[in-house]
Amino acid sequence: xxxxxxxxxxxxxxxxxxxxxxxxxxxxxxxxxxxxxxxxxxxxxxxxxxxxxxxxxxxxxxxxxxxxxxxxxxxxxxxxxxxxxxxxxxxxxxxxxxxxxxxxxxxxxxxxxxxxxxxxxxxxxxxxxxxxxxxxxxxxxxxxxxxxxxxxxxxxxxxxxxxxxxxxxxxxxxxxxxxxxxxxxxxxxxxxxxxxxxxxxxxxxxxxxxxxxxxxxxxxxxxxxxxxxxxxxxxxxxxxxxxxxxxxxxxxxxxxxxxxxxxxxx
Ligand SMILES: NC(=O)c1ccc[n+]([C@@H]2O[C@H](COP(=O)([O-])OP(=O)(O)OC[C@H]3O[C@@H](n4cnc5c(N)ncnc54)[C@H](OP(=O)(O)O)[C@@H]3O)[C@@H](O)[C@H]2O)c1
Numbered sequence: 001x002x003x004x005x006x007x008x009x010x011x012x013x014x015x016x017x018x019x020x021x022x023x024x025x026x027x028x029x030x031x032x033x034x035x036x037x038x039x040x041x042x043x044x045x046x047x048x049x050x051x052x053x054x055x056x057x058x059x060x061x062x063x064x065x066x067x068x069x070x071x072x073x074x075x076x077x078x079x080x081x082x083x084x085x086x087x088x089x090x091x092x093x094x095x096x097x098x099x100x101x102x103x104x105x106x107x108x109x110x111x112x113x114x115x116x117x118x119x120x121x122x123x124x125x126x127x128x129x130x131x132x133x134x135x136x137x138x139x140x141x142x143x144x145x146x147x148x149x150x151x152x153x154x155x156x157x158x159x160x161x162x163x164x165x166x167x168x169x170x171x172x173x174x175x176x177x178x179x180x181x182x183x184x185x186x187x188x189x190x191x192x193x194x195x196x197x198x199x200x201x202x203x204x205x206x207x208x209x210x211x212x213x214x215x216x217x218x219x220x221x222x223x224x225x226x227x228x229x230x231x232x233x234x235x236x237x238x239x240x241x242x243x244x245x246x247x248x249x250x251x252x253x254x255x256x257x258x259x260x261x262x263x264x265x266x
Contacts, residue, residue, distance in 0.1 A: 013246060014243070014247075015042055015247075016041040016242075021045055021245065022047075022096045022098070023045065023046070025048070027047055027049035028054055028205070030205060031153075035069070037238030038241065044069070045068065046089065048074055048076070050073070050077075051073070052073045055072070059071050072088065077125055078125070082130035082134055083137070086134050099150045101151070101152045105170075106123070107122075109166050112168050115167065123170055128177050131152055131180070135150055135152075139184070143191045143193055146193075147193070148194070151245065153198055154177045154197040155170075155174040158175040158177065158197075160264055164222075181196060185254030197255070199257065199258045200260065201226065202222050202232060203237070204231045225266065227265055228261035232261060236259070
């Protein structure tokens with residue numbers, strides 16, 4: 001019997017017992033926090049990262065918290081590895097009910113006038129192409145079962161170029177990811193598969209700590225531009241991902257939800 005059996009009906013709608021979730025980039029940052037939230041709600045987890053070491057560390061952490069999780073290694077900046085990951089997950093023969101396409105990032109701060117074609121393509125592959133590949137592969141299996149949840153981790157930069165950073169392939173890729181979310185949601189809504197996006201504002205993850213270390217005053221400057229006056233805490237994305245992944249979010253599809261402490265209000 002589920003440990004959640006005694007919950008009131010509204011909380012039971014968040015119960016993921018019996019569901020299996022793949023979270024790409026689930027070994028650190030926002031991905032790990034979303035994995036933790038789904039795992040606490042009873043989901044069996046598959047987390048994928050580019051480095052076996054960080055995947056293993058995340059698995060140890062999750063197992064110590066009593067969460068069921070397996071790991072996979074793949075460099076999802078390479079579309080061929082995204083194809084191989086999707087095929088490997090299907091070959092396991094156990095359904096993936098929930099897919100969180102979380103891998104992404106900016107990685108470069110190069111002005112457009114200096115950006116090479118290779119740099120442009122690399123950021124599109126990292127933020128967009130692999131999400132398409134996994135959505136196609138694992139989404140097709142969800143359609144056959146007539147139940148599925150896909151959550152794409154986009155960015156407030158899907159809607160807004162920002163001022164302090166360059167490397168506009170990131171904004172472009174995230175905008176395309178948000179539109180891909182809406183278009184696929186429309187196609188798959190009649191077949192029981194929801195597709196939504198979360199558009200985070202600035203969160204204090206490893207990726208941003210690297211920028212903070214390189215740019216004196218950046219941490220304070222960004223906080224001052226957010227109406228709430230602070231960066232997001234990675235664990236603050238977990239409950240929203242759980243809502244979208246569960247029966248609680250059954251009527252929501254094609255939505256791109258901003259989670260930014262009010263950043264785009266100013
Ligand atoms: N943090 C923010 O403020 C913010 C704001 C808006 C949007 N986002 C978006 O949120 C997502 C997560 O960001 P984050 O800040 O949590 O990132 P992060 O701290 O850098 O974590 C990245 C995760 O992705 C994995 N990963 C990175 N490159 C990979 C690759 N090529 N192949 C497979 N796995 C890879 C990492 O695993 P390994 O350690 O094994 O590489 C790690 O688990 C991204 O899509 C980002 O664009 C973040």
